[in-house]
Amino acid sequence: MATVTTAARLHFGFQNLSLAHERLYGGVGLALAEPRLVVEAEPADSLVCDDAAAEPYARRVLDVLDVSGAEVSVRDRFPRHVGLGSGTQLALATLIAVARAHDLTADARTVAPRLGRGGRSGVGVATFEQGGFVVDGGHPTERFTATPPAEGDWDVPPVVASHHVPADWRFVLVVPDTDPGQSGSDEDRSMRTAIERADPGIADQISALLTRRLLPAIATRNRRDFGGAAARLGRLNGAWYADEQGGVYRPPAGTIVESLADAPTITGAGQSSWGPTVWGLTDTEGMDEAKDAGYRALEAAGVGGEVHVAAPRNTGASLVDDG
DSSP states (O other): OOOEEEEEEEEEEEEEEEETSSSOOOOOOEEEEEEEEEEEEEOEEEEESOOTHHHHHHHHHHHHHHHHHHEEEEEEOOOOOSSSSSHHHHHHHHHHHHHTTTOOOHHHHHHGGGTTTTSOOOOOHHHHHOSSSSEEOOOGGGOOOOOSSOOSSOOOEEEEEEEETTTTTTEEEEEEEEEOOOOOOHHHHHHHHHHEEEOHHHHHHHHHHHHIHHHHHTTOOOHHHHHHHHHHHHHHHHHHHHHHHHHSOTTHHHHHHHHHHTSSTTOOEEOOOOOEEEEEEEEEHHHHHHHHHHHHHHHHHTEEEEEEEEBOSSOOOOOEEEE
């Protein structure tokens, strides 16, 4: 049996959505140690899968690897479409688990496009591979069309910057009980509309923010500067998405972000991807107070939900091969 363990990621935003610039997208994010995802696989004559979300990926993996079957089980999982990157982690964990169950090797970055992953952001693939804080280089703008490319007809964006995240940093995750974030064809339509309307000046601001504040902050382990810069990156991205998500943040995330950011132990807060998950940055000393602030933020927004505290993850997915 082969067992692959990975976990969630935060996506702070993109560097550019404007067709006026040379490269499109360019994701910025980091890996978390939890919530975790654990996929197990054993050889079989046909596909046996106990998870409806994993089953389509498992079928594609069998085709990619040219093997007859596998018994695939998802032991631990985290919610889908809440901004934590479950789809890419599930697809790649299934790939590696099935490959090792058949004594094969597979490169996640190379195969990801054939599984429908890594088409816009490379953050999910990079955090699966190596963990930590990552910035990807995006795609050449010339390849953008109103119709998304056929699945597999792209390369996962290259990693252009990566850093370990300080081990004492903690991320408060506030997940409100609301509709899930966009995915699939709805996400494609929203992204296409945002790109067609995107103000190139926002990308210029993000470029300066990334090089002058965010990257120096992670390199010097300055939590306050990093949190503020990551929060600013999210707000600038929200200006691109405002028409598609109902504001700079997708309601009720705005109220949660505002409340969380006011807490003394929080040094930055924002929405991860399309939400609804909101993150707040603290450290090991302040994480209990920060978690309480997360519940107060849910109360301020008038919604129920869950609050978790996660450490950063500075390694890629782990594999245990009991075969």
